[in-house]
Amino acid sequence: MNPKRILVVGAGHVGLYAALRLSKRLGAREAEVIVVDPQPHMTYQPFLPEAAAGSISPRHSVVPLRRELRRCTVVVGAVTQIDHAAKTASVQPIVGPTREIRYDQVIIAPGSVSRTLPIPGLHECGIGFKTIGEAIYLRNHVLDRLDVAAATPDSALRRRALTFVFVGGGYAGIEALAEMEDMTRAALRYYPELSPDDMRWVLVEATQRVLPEVDPDMGAYTVQQLLRRSMDIRLGTRLESCVDGLVKLSDGDSFPADTIVWTAGVKPSPMLDATDFPRDERGRITCEPTLQVVAGDQVVAGAWSAGDCAAVPDLTKEPGSYCSPSAQHAVRQANRMADNIVNVLRGLEPVPYQHRHAGSVASLGLYKGVAQVYGIKMKGLPAWFMHRTYHMSRIPSLNRKVRVVADWTLAFFLKREVVALGQLHDPREEFAEASQPVSAR
Numbered sequence: 001m002n003p004k005r006i007l008v009v010g011a012g013h014v015g016l017y018a019a020l021r022l023s024k025r026l027g028a029r030e031a032e033v034i035v036v037d038p039q040p041h042m043t044y045q046p047f048l049p050e051a052a053a054g055s056i057s058p059r060h061s062v063v064p065l066r067r068e069l070r071r072c073t074v075v076v077g078a079v080t081q082i083d084h085a086a087k088t089a090s091v092q093p094i095v096g097p098t099r100e101i102r103y104d105q106v107i108i109a110p111g112s113v114s115r116t117l118p119i120p121g122l123h124e125c126g127i128g129f130k131t132i133g134e135a136i137y138l139r140n141h142v143l144d145r146l147d148v149a150a151a152t153p154d155s156a157l158r159r160r161a162l163t164f165v166f167v168g169g170g171y172a173g174i175e176a177l178a179e180m181e182d183m184t185r186a187a188l189r190y191y192p193e194l195s196p197d198d199m200r201w202v203l204v205e206a207t208q209r210v211l212p213e214v215d216p217d218m219g220a221y222t223v224q225q226l227l228r229r230s231m232d233i234r235l236g237t238r239l240e241s242c243v244d245g246l247v248k249l250s251d252g253d254s255f256p257a258d259t260i261v262w263t264a265g266v267k268p269s270p271m272l273d274a275t276d277f278p279r280d281e282r283g284r285i286t287c288e289p290t291l292q293v294v295a296g297d298q299v300v301a302g303a304w305s306a307g308d309c310a311a312v313p314d315l316t317k318e319p320g321s322y323c324s325p326s327a328q329h330a331v332r333q334a335n336r337m338a339d340n341i342v343n344v345l346r347g348l349e350p351v352p353y354q355h356r357h358a359g360s361v362a363s364l365g366l367y368k369g370v371a372q373v374y375g376i377k378m379k380g381l382p383a384w385f386m387h388r389t390y391h392m393s394r395i396p397s398l399n400r401k402v403r404v405v406a407d408w409t410l411a412f413f414l415k416r417e418v419v420a421l422g423q424l425h426d427p428r429e430e431f432a433e434a435s436q437p438v439s440a441r
């Protein structure tokens with residue numbers, strides 16, 4: 001029997017878990033699993049805020065693919081096109097020419113990218129918060145701004161350096177804002193030139209509430225907590241422009257800022273535009289509850305999707321509802337999908353995915369949090385503890401769990417690390433300067 005080839009596009013929450021399960025359940029004679037991702041690691045995104053805040057080493061919030069997926073073939077590269085009619089994908093490896101990979105079954109899981117708006121200046125001055133690179137950059141940049149502010153005698157420059165703007169009040173934005181403010185406040189003890197009152201942390205949110213994933217009273221509690229920390233919370237307000245860092249808001253206010261973080265939602269990966277899969281009006285691949293791709297009422301044989309790029313009906317809610325883009329759904333969908341692929345390969349029926357969203361946990365900095373899980377609401381320390389234990393239990397591999405707990409323990413005893421490694425962003429600068437021919441200096 002020729003093994004079936006299963007191509008996994010993207011090794012994030014969906015791709016990694018699906019590949020792991022498939023490779024455990026199917027023998028080498030039944031299937032060959034090929035995983036393609038431009039990164040050599042899976043990023044556990046819920047830990048990005050803690051990685052940016054220095055509570056976890058950034059390296060420990062990612063999972064190396066080759067180590068985890070030993071029974072799969074890992075290709076570091078991007079899928080640039082899929083012709084499902086011909087069951088062929090074009091892959092651009094990190095080096096060399098584009099390769100064509102033929103497959104029998106495909107899992108499309110490239111996730112999502114930041115959903116931006118055509119706001120003047122955003123492309124030039126903004127940064128997203130979805131990748132480990134962005135989290136590391138932001139941490140170095142924010143700490144670097146403290147050094148700039150401490151060094152300058154110019155009060156306008158200092159004010160600008162210490163103004164941090166976050167646009168979007170979902171869990172990614174709120175956690176990133178709260179964790180980074182907490183870290184910066186902790187770092188200020190080493191900056192006698194600066195006081196917490198010099199900092200300005202601004203949240204810009206277009207709707208009248210934050211954290212739509214939890215009940216309004218929990219969102220209101222979160223706003224109260226942030227206000228108590230002297231943050232500037234602008235609800236019902238939009239970012240209108242930020243050309244050259246001059247932030248202009250829809251409430252008429254305007255001020256310069258060196259840091260503008262865009263966390264206002266996600267949209268499906270643009271890679272899907274180069275495929276022949278059916279999509280809904282939001283650009284997501286249309287799926288059956290079994291996670292099979294569906295065109296109208298016709299299942300597309302051999303094609304599966306889940307996670308942020310897929311419209312998966314939520315059977316626990318009223319008809320017409322879809323699963324939210326969350327790690328919680330992505331990981332469970334991945335396991336269901338892998339089991340369904342095994343079923344189909346063995347001539348059995350696939351089973352519909354069904355999971356009632358358990359709720360959300362969010363960290364608001366050290367010892368602070370908000371959580372609503374299966375209707376139970378928690379605030380402060382218990383919520384923060386829940387956030388940590390939940391995510392520690394969810395990050396893939398024992399190796400990562402141990403490293404994350406070790407990071408937390410070290411930070412507890414030795415205090416968290418608040419040093420900026422800004423050189424990371426231009427590591428050749430010093431060598432290039434030193435190695436320049438004398439005539440060129």
Ligand SMILES: Cc1cc2nc3c(=O)[nH]c(=O)nc-3n(C[C@H](O)[C@H](O)[C@H](O)COP(=O)(O)OP(=O)(O)OC[C@H]3O[C@@H](n4cnc5c(N)ncnc54)[C@H](O)[C@@H]3O)c2cc1C
Binds near residue numbers: 038078109
């Ligand atoms: C800061 C932050 C905090 C979050 N916190 C939570 C939380 O607390 N709880 C929760 O439930 N959810 C949380 N989420 C959401 C959650 O992380 C996502 O819903 C989840 O990652 C979606 O999984 P996915 O597999 O669809 O996409 P991803 O995990 O993003 O994986 C997509 C993968 O596809 C790869 N890829 C992209 N393009 C290509 C291509 N062309 N070819 C091959 N591979 C490609 C990417 O490199 C990536 O590895 C958070 C998200 C962020 C950004």
